[in-house]
Amino acid sequence: MEITINGKKTAVTSDENTPLLWVIRDELNLTGTKFGCGKGLCGACTVHIDGEPTRSCSIQLKEVAGKNIKTIEGATDKVAKAVQSAWVNNHVPQCGYCQSGQVMSACSLLSQNKKPNDAQICEAMSGNICRCGTYQRIKVAIHEAAGKL
Amino acid sequence: MSTENKDIAVLNRRNFLVSTATGLAGLVVAFNIPTTAKNALVSHATAPTLAASTPNAFIHISPDNTITMVINKLEMGQGVNTSLAQLIAEELECDWKTIRSVSAPVNEVYNHTVYGTQMTGGSSALASSWDQHRKIGAAMREMLKSAAASRWNVPVSEVRAENGFIHHKGKGKLSYGELAEEANLLKLPQDPPLKKAKDFKVIGKSMKRVDASDKSDGKAIFGMDVRVPGMVYACVARPDIDGAKIGSFDKNAAKKIPGVLDVVKFNGDYLAVIATNTFAAQEGRDALNVKWIDESHSKTSTKELMNSMREMSSKKGLIAKESGNVDVAAKKAASTINAEYEFPYLAHAPMETMNCTIDFKGDSAEIWSGHQMPTIDQAVAAGILGLKPENVTVHTVYAGGSFGRRGSKNSDYVVLAAHIAKEIKRPVKMVYTREDDMHGGFYRPMNFHKVEISLDDKKKLLAWNHHIVGMTVVGGSNFEAMMVKDGLERLIHEGVSDTHYDIENFRCEQSRPETPLKTLWWRSVGHTHTAYVMETMIDELCHATNADPFTYREKLLHKSPRHLAVLKLLKEQTGWGKKKASAGRAWGMAIHESFHSVVGHVVEVSLQKGVPMVHKVWAAVHCGTVVNPEGAKTQIESSIAFGLGAFLYQKIELEKGKIVQDNFDTFQVLRIEEMPNVMVEFVKTNDAPTGLGEPGLPPLAPAIANALFKLDGKRVRSLPYFKTAPA
Numbered sequence: 001m002e003i004t005i006n007g008k009k010t011a012v013t014s015d016e017n018t019p020l021l022w023v024i025r026d027e028l029n030l031t032g033t034k035f036g037c038g039k040g041l042c043g044a045c046t047v048h049i050d051g052e053p054t055r056s057c058s059i060q061l062k063e064v065a066g067k068n069i070k071t072i073e074g075a076t077d078k079v080a081k082a083v084q085s086a087w088v089n090n091h092v093p094q095c096g097y098c099q100s101g102q103v104m105s106a107c108s109l110l111s112q113n114k115k116p117n118d119a120q121i122c123e124a125m126s127g128n129i130c131r132c133g134t135y136q137r138i139k140v141a142i143h144e145a146a147g148k149l
Numbered sequence: 150m151s152t153e154n155k156d157i158a159v160l161n162r163r164n165f166l167v168s169t170a171t172g173l174a175g176l177v178v179a180f181n182i183p184t185t186a187k188n189a190l191v192s193h194a195t196a197p198t199l200a201a202s203t204p205n206a207f208i209h210i211s212p213d214n215t216i217t218m219v220i221n222k223l224e225m226g227q228g229v230n231t232s233l234a235q236l237i238a239e240e241l242e243c244d245w246k247t248i249r250s251v252s253a254p255v256n257e258v259y260n261h262t263v264y265g266t267q268m269t270g271g272s273s274a275l276a277s278s279w280d281q282h283r284k285i286g287a288a289m290r291e292m293l294k295s296a297a298a299s300r301w302n303v304p305v306s307e308v309r310a311e312n313g314f315i316h317h318k319g320k321g322k323l324s325y326g327e328l329a330e331e332a333n334l335l336k337l338p339q340d341p342p343l344k345k346a347k348d349f350k351v352i353g354k355s356m357k358r359v360d361a362s363d364k365s366d367g368k369a370i371f372g373m374d375v376r377v378p379g380m381v382y383a384c385v386a387r388p389d390i391d392g393a394k395i396g397s398f399d400k401n402a403a404k405k406i407p408g409v410l411d412v413v414k415f416n417g418d419y420l421a422v423i424a425t426n427t428f429a430a431q432e433g434r435d436a437l438n439v440k441w442i443d444e445s446h447s448k449t450s451t452k453e454l455m456n457s458m459r460e461m462s463s464k465k466g467l468i469a470k471e472s473g474n475v476d477v478a479a480k481k482a483a484s485t486i487n488a489e490y491e492f493p494y495l496a497h498a499p500m501e502t503m504n505c506t507i508d509f510k511g512d513s514a515e516i517w518s519g520h521q522m523p524t525i526d527q528a529v530a531a532g533i534l535g536l537k538p539e540n541v542t543v544h545t546v547y548a549g550g551s552f553g554r555r556g557s558k559n560s561d562y563v564v565l566a567a568h569i570a571k572e573i574k575r576p577v578k579m580v581y582t583r584e585d586d587m588h589g590g591f592y593r594p595m596n597f598h599k600v601e602i603s604l605d606d607k608k609k610l611l612a613w614n615h616h617i618v619g620m621t622v623v624g625g626s627n628f629e630a631m632m633v634k635d636g637l638e639r640l641i642h643e644g645v646s647d648t649h650y651d652i653e654n655f656r657c658e659q660s661r662p663e664t665p666l667k668t669l670w671w672r673s674v675g676h677t678h679t680a681y682v683m684e685t686m687i688d689e690l691c692h693a694t695n696a697d698p699f700t701y702r703e704k705l706l707h708k709s710p711r712h713l714a715v716l717k718l719l720k721e722q723t724g725w726g727k728k729k730a731s732a733g734r735a736w737g738m739a740i741h742e743s744f745h746s747v748v749g750h751v752v753e754v755s756l757q758k759g760v761p762m763v764h765k766v767w768a769a770v771h772c773g774t775v776v777n778p779e780g781a782k783t784q785i786e787s788s789i790a791f792g793l794g795a796f797l798y799q800k801i802e803l804e805k806g807k808i809v810q811d812n813f814d815t816f817q818v819l820r821i822e823e824m825p826n827v828m829v830e831f832v833k834t835n836d837a838p839t840g841l842g843e844p845g846l847p848p849l850a851p852a853i854a855n856a857l858f859k860l861d862g863k864r865v866r867s868l869p870y871f872k873t874a875p876a
Contacts, residue, residue: 014426015407015408018426018428019428022426022427022428025374025427026382026426026427026428027426029376030367031367031370031373031374031376032366032367032368033367034371034373034500034501034549035373035427035502035580036500036501036502036583037583037812037813038431038582038583038812039583039812039813039814041812041813041814042500042583042813044500071367072366072367073366073367075366075367080366083365084362084365084366087361087364087365088357088358088361088362088365089357091355091357091358091361091779091780091782091783092361092365093358093360093361093364093365094226094227094228094550094783094787095225095226095499095500095501095547095548095549095550095551096226096360096363096364096365096369096371096547096549097371097499097500097501097547097549097550098500098549099364099365100367103365103366121821122821122822123822125821126820126821126822128821129500129813129818129820130500130790130821131498131499131500131550131552131791131818132226132500132550132783132787132790132791133786133787133788133789133790133791133819133824134783134786134787135790135819135820135821135824136786136824136826136827137783137786138821139821139824
């Protein structure tokens with residue numbers, strides 16, 4: 001099967017019922033996308049599929065045929081740079097394990113809403129759990145990134 | 150020791166100073182200091198002295214002036230890769246922009262300065278490294294100065310170190326990279342002068358985290374991300390309660406899953422499914438459909454456990470602390486306040502589930518994980534693999550959180566991976582699913598408190614009688630011999646028995662019921678429950694006597710200057726007594742000392758349709774010198790998020806011997822919309838640093854409970870707040 005990942009057409013051999021997460025991690029060795037719960041509950045595995053934030057643990061390989069998949073490794077555009085720089089500036093990551101997913105959700109939000117308010121940030125980021133509790137800084141960093149876009 | 154030191158010295162020159170940073174790998178294999186789990190656990194408190202090669206073990210200066218700090222603590226979110234580097238950089242007078250941090254291999258030189266083994270825990274990283282790391286940086290600085298002075302043939306008193314160079318007014322300057330090799334041949338200064346606090350340039354500054362960029366763009370490598378050529382994946386079937394036997398399992402069903410290679414039985418009654426990828430291993434394990442038989446626990450429930458703990462609280466316990474005469478004083482009581490508290494088992498649930506990768510080559514092995522206790526992990530794996538510890542190379546990678554879980558008291562998941570590696574004889578990554586992580590241990594123990602407070606006719610406090618029925622934290626491990634004395638376990642009664650409240654007639658009893666589930670330290674350990682009881686009971690006393698919560702505490706804490714300083718700061722932050730909570734909201738407060746730090750919180754809470762909302766938290770913190778102020782604030786914010794989720798939602802329950810909670814739907818954690826606005830301030834002091842990763846948690850829940858009482862007049866004495874998950 002062939003999928004388009006981070007702009008490149010890529011042949012994959014995983015079983016078509018495999019969750020996209022494990023194709024990305026185990027077959028393609030793109031380990032920035034994390035496993036957290038396997039049930040779409042924590043957001044650590046968030047990727048963009050045709051621009052939409054999607055939990056890659058809860059979508060099967062066969063469902064993404066012909067679609068554009070972007071992982072954290074492919075998040076290199078202006079929005080991603082602004083988000084990542086705001087993340088560093090505001091001491092956002094602690095253990096960092098959830099942050100790929102947080103960054104992907106934040107990029108998606110800012111691509112669709114250039115000046116989100118607190119309530120809109122919470123709505124967009126609610127599916128991303130952080131056990132280190134970096135939430136307050138995520139909010140500040142998203143506002144900062146928005147200000148630079 | 151002399152041979153070993155010589156070995157290290159040779160390797161240091163070759164690998165640390167001359168090679169590029171990747172040369173660190175060679176060093177790991179070559180270190181030859183035997184360690185065993187037994188001697189690793191011996192606790193010896195000694196002042197840190199510098200072994201012959203210590204600075205080089207911690208600092209690697211490349212010819213290109215890159216400075217690699219070798220961090221001997223696990224980076225699990227608390228920021229040690231940045232803050233410990235700051236301690237060294239301050240004295241080394243290097244250019245902060247040229248530093249990077251890597252995790253240390255296992256070697257005695259990296260042992261904890263107090264616990265005598267290489268480990269991270271007890272909020273002790275900065276406190277225990279404060280003198281050692283500054284001394285290491287200063288020693289290296291002095292050696293670099295001496296090297297420059299001899300090259301220039303000038304007295305060392307004429308040179309100075311600044312921003313990565315040694316300067317001389319006549320001779321110019323030499324970079325650290327140019328001097329490193331010569332410096333390393335010099336004798337190590339034993340007492341290099343340390344800077345005064347007023348001269349600090351790096352300590353006390355909010356240096357950006359050295360790992361922030363890699364943790365924002367997906368580059369950071371966690372245990373879960375480790376890949377070894379030829380590696381397979383393993384998922385394990387384990388029972389919820391140890392001791393259960395396998396009744397039946399369907400090996401063929403597992404083998405039918407595409408990608409499953411094998412099903413192996415190991416170490417008694419464990420089963421591992423080996424597969425070509427993680428998903429197949431997980432699916433294969435589930436397909437095994439293991440039926441466990443455990444007759445002794447088939448009816449065990451946490452509800453019944455709590456009932457038996459309540460019964461135990463009426464019997465005599467062991468005396469953990471006694472002052473004055475509680476029984477005599479209680480006889481004079483005009484009234485009493487009686488309260489009982491219940492605390493459930495709790496899972497740590499770090500974002501990265503437990504995992505361990507092992508490459509066993511027959512006569513040696515390599516292990517990768519977020520090792521919090523690498524010396525013990527090394528020794529335990531070596532024992533299983535039939536190797537000497539020095540032939541097991543431990544790679545410590547980033548840990549996706551821990552909160553106590555990765556400080557495994559018996560290396561539990563390393564043990565599983567080692568058995569599997571031994572069985573299948575090929576590189577293997579053993580991975581827990583979220584459900585695996587939430588089942589089969591380890592947990593914050595269940596606790597029950599019974600408190601009786603006697604008051605005289607003027608509602609003055611006469612006596613405090615406190616019985617904690619708490620399950621062991623360290624039981625079933627080598628730590629038990631060290632940390633339990635005559636049946637008394639400090640990790641159960643800490644926070645009550647050592648209270649700073651000056652109470653004349655005071656008794657703390659402790660009873661330890663059996664625990665069917667394996668237990669472990671969970672962020673702030675005993676203080677998770679003891680602070681809650683102490684601070685909500687003090688609040689009851691304030692209400693009984695119509696006293697202001699600050700004034701009442703100030704009187705009882707008159708002998709504790711750090712507590713008074715925190716109360717003073719907290720008052721200034723909030724305007725307590727002058728300002729009030731917003732309409733429809735209430736303020737509650739609590740203060741508690743843990744890990745030698747004192748933290749006070751004031752929280753602003755509302756309650757709508759039975760749902761508490763914490764809007765704001767003001768935190769006043771006394772943790773000695775603050776090495777990285779923004780980093781320090783993140784630790785308090787983190788403790789607040791962690792503690793709030795537990796207060797509202799969290800419990801691990803047993804029903805008929807099975808664990809009820811599975812994943813983040815049934816074990817809820819705090820989400821972004823529930824995060825309060827946290828405002829942290831630190832008491833200004835030049836005292837040595839004290840704990841920071843945990844002390845922000847204990848006073849949070851009682852402060853909320855005290856605010857909630859103002860809103861609905863109800864005391865919350867059983868946690869979590871929600872007995873069933875809110876819709």
